[in-house]
Amino acid sequence: xxxxxxxxxxxxxxxxxxxxxxxxxxxxxxxxxxxxxxxxxxxxxxxxxxxxxxxxxxxxxxxxxxxxxxxxxxxxxxxxxxxxxxxxxxxxxxxxxxxxxxxxxxxxxxxxxxxxxxxxxxxxxxxxxxxxxxxxxxxxxxxxxxxxxxxxxxxxxxxxxxxxxxxxxxxxxxxxxxxxxxxxxxxxxxxxxxxxxxxxxxxxxxxxxxxxxxxxxxxxxxxxxxxxxxxxxxxxxxxxxxxxxxxxxxxxxxxxxxxxxxxxxxxxxxxxxxxxxxxxxxxxxxxxxxxxxxxxxxxxxxxxxxxxxxxxxxxxxxxxxxxxxxxxxxxxxxxxxxxxxxxxxxxxxxxxxxxxxxxxxxxxxxxxxxxxxxxxxxxxxxxxxxxxxxxxxxxxxxxxxxxxxxxxxxxxxxxxxxxxxxxxxxxxxxxxxxxxxxxxxxxxxxxxxxxxxxxxxxxxxxxxxxxxxxxxxxxxxxxxxxxxxxxxxxxxxxxxxxxxxxxxxxxxxxxxxx
Numbered sequence: 126x127x128x129x130x131x132x133x134x135x136x137x138x139x140x141x142x143x144x145x146x147x148x149x150x151x152x153x154x155x156x157x158x159x160x161x162x163x164x165x166x167x168x169x170x171x172x173x174x175x176x177x178x179x180x181x182x183x184x185x186x187x188x189x190x191x192x193x194x195x196x197x198x199x200x201x202x203x204x205x206x207x208x209x210x211x212x213x214x215x216x217x218x219x220x221x222x223x224x225x226x227x228x229x230x231x232x233x234x235x236x237x238x239x240x241x242x243x244x245x246x247x248x249x250x251x252x253x254x255x256x257x258x259x260x261x262x263x264x265x266x267x268x269x270x271x272x273x274x275x276x277x278x279x280x281x282x283x284x285x286x287x288x289x290x291x292x293x294x295x296x297x298x299x300x301x302x303x304x305x306x307x308x309x310x311x312x313x314x315x316x317x318x319x320x321x322x323x324x325x326x327x328x329x330x331x332x333x334x335x336x337x338x339x340x341x342x343x344x345x346x347x348x349x350x351x352x353x354x355x356x357x358x359x360x361x362x363x364x365x366x367x368x369x370x371x372x373x374x375x376x377x378x379x380x381x382x383x384x385x386x387x388x389x390x391x392x393x394x395x396x397x398x399x400x401x402x403x404x405x406x407x408x409x410x411x412x413x414x415x416x417x418x419x420x421x422x423x424x425x426x427x428x429x430x431x432x433x434x435x436x437x438x439x440x441x442x443x444x445x446x447x448x449x450x451x452x453x454x455x456x457x458x459x460x461x462x463x464x465x466x467x468x469x470x471x472x473x474x475x476x477x478x479x480x481x482x483x484x485x486x487x488x489x490x491x492x493x494x495x496x497x498x499x500x501x502x503x504x505x506x507x508x509x510x511x512x513x514x515x516x517x518x519x520x521x522x523x524x525x526x527x528x529x530x531x532x533x534x535x536x537x538x539x540x541x542x543x544x545x546x547x548x549x550x551x552x553x554x555x556x557x558x559x560x561x562x563x564x565x566x567x568x569x570x571x572x573x574x575x576x577x578x579x580x581x582x583x584x585x586x587x588x589x590x591x592x593x594x595x596x597x598x599x600x601x602x603x604x605x606x607x608x609x610x611x612x613x614x615x616x617x618x619x620x621x622x623x624x625x626x627x628x629x630x631x632x633x634x635x636x637x638x639x
Contacts, residue, residue, distance in 0.1 A: 143312040144185065144192035144376040145305030146214060146338065148244075150235035151221030156251040160221065160288035161197055164298070167291065183323055183338065183378035184365035188298035191305070194338070194376045196323070213391065214321045214338055217304055218246035219297075220272075224258035224285075228266040236270060245308070247282045247300055248274060254287040312375035317396035318344035322352055323378065325387035326439035327468045333357075333387045337394060338378050344396065345372045349403050350384070352394035354410045356403035357384035387467040390440040429527035431460040432483035433520065434474050436490050439467055442513065446488065449517050453630055458524050470507060475499045484508075484523055488516050521630055530625045538562030538620040540570075540605065542612050552585065552608035557618065564597045564605075564620055572610050573617040582610030584620070 151157045164186055183196050196215060218239045222232055239246050250263055264274060264283070273279025282300050286293035320340040328334050335352065337344070344350075348359045360383035362370050373379040388394070397403045437443045443465050453460065464477050470485055470492040478485050478500075485500065487509035492500075500507045510516040544556035557564075566587045572580040586606035587594050597603040605618070612618065 141311050141314060143310040144194050145216045145310055146194045146376050147217045147301060148196045148215035149219045152229040152231040155221050155223035156288045157221045163288050163291055189302045191302045193301055194378060216310060217301060218244045219249050220246050221249050221251055222263055224250045224253045224260050224263055225255045227263050247284055249284045249286055251286055251288055253285045254290055254292055312341045314343050314374055316342040318342035319395045322388045322390055322392040322394060324390055324439055324441045325467060327387055331382050333384045335381050335384060335388060337381050339373050339375055341375055343372050343374050348396045349400055350394050350396050351403045351406045352388035353392040354407055355384050355386040355388050356407040359383045390444055429459055431523045431527055432481040433462045434478045434483050434485045435462060435465045436470050436487040437467055438489040442488050453524060460524055469493050470496050472496050472499055478505055479503045486516050486519060488513060525629055528628050530627050532623045533626045535622045537622055538564045540564055540618040542614055542616045544614055554606045555612055557605050558602050559597050559599050561599055566595050568620040571619045572612050573619055580610035582607045
């Protein structure tokens with residue numbers, strides 16, 4: 126394929142004005158993806174839309190003769206880490222809210238991320254074509270979140286759109302272009318490029334492939350770049366549509382081929398003068414990373430620690446897994462990810478895992494034959510998964526398998542004391558009615574008086590018609606002998622059982638919240 130300089134790149138290189146980079150956030154069901162699809166299909170040049178590289182998650186469109194770069198940030202809660210990364214490189218954000226449903230919890234979360242990054246944003250009210258749409262109600266909900274729109278004297282623009290019909294989309298793009306002009310986004314195009322890694326994956330034939338966003342300067346085929354611990358010469362560049370190009374200017378998303386390894390999302394890349402300088406800088410980054418890792422490993426770990434080696438198909442997947450694992454953290458759980466990288470499970474992964482008996486987990490990757498053999502030799506567990514939540518379930522099961530059993534209380538009955546027959550040093554005998562549940566001999570109980578617990582005890586006998594019984598059902602009267610507490614007429618006996626159980630992550634998190 127003949128390489129070329131994209132017409133978009135020429136426009137940028139001809140001026141020091143940089144196109145705005147826009148991140149799109151919102152609740153999972155509020156039409157974010159549908160809106161992006163509509164913009165992509167109607168505003169990307171003919172012949173490009175159908176070939177867009179799906180893994181890049183970024184593309185450019187033209188509005189008012191100006192370019193706009195869109196970052197597609199996944200909407201599901203598991204991908205909050207990826208959304209945060211998208212915001213860190215964006216100039217403007219779109220907060221998508223469905224006009225028929227209004228503000229949801231994920232809307233609030235997205236707004237918090239936008240405000241944390243101090244990004245100017247547009248409130249985009251989608252689905253305004255639906256009969257159930259309540260635009261004014263959504264505006265009031267936003268005002269309650271301290272989002273003050275322009276028509277009510279604030280500084281946040283509002284766009285009313287329908288991602289289904291395209292209503293209001295042109296006006297939205299004009300507002301974005303205008304905001305970009307007001308911000309006065311500039312870039313020095315005639316200098317070595319620098320920018321950010323958006324994503325990365327390893328291709329079986331082409332090797333490491335990185336999705337990059339050029340922030341300044343111009344990136345060209347043949348440039349030598351450093352991205353964290355990896356480096357290499359750019360052998361090929363592709364624009365968002367998969368077309369081979371020679372150069373990419375500021376705010377342009379590209380796919381670069383030629384680096385030795387896949388760099389993590391969010392890693393800053395820079396063009397350097399020669400291979401020696403690149404090798405030196407990458408080596409320095411590796412040494413620093415090794416020192417940091419060594420410092421962490423030297424800490425005294427809990428005996429119930431679960432060690433993890435995680436391999437995935439691309440950096441976006443690793444970011445999602447990493448964020449989801451944070452939800453497994455409680456005071457009682459202990460786990461550590463000792464390696465998280467893109468690529469198939471290799472011998473190197475087994476060597477890292479073996480000393481700590483780590484669990485090796487892969488997401489949409491394979492296990493190399495020699496790694497499988499070596500893992501079996503060390504008795505290491507290696508599992509691969511096509512679905513991210515199955516991988517997370519495996520981690521959850523490993524963590525729960527290390528948890529110690531705890532006593533769990535189960536309330537089984539409530540008895541009303543109607544009469545006191547005998548009280549002595551060895552205990553009491555009272556007459557009761559079973560108001561709820563099933564009273565059992567041997568049960569522990571609390572004495573409740575006027576809503577407060579005033580004592581605890583244990584039932585030693587239950588009698589009905591002077592006969593000893595093992596249990597008494599709801600609504601029946603009975604005689605109760607117990608020890609360890611005193612009671613009077615009108616008190617409530619709250620019977621319960623205690624069982625030793627292995628806790629779950631969910632039960633630990635619920636206990637933490639309560």
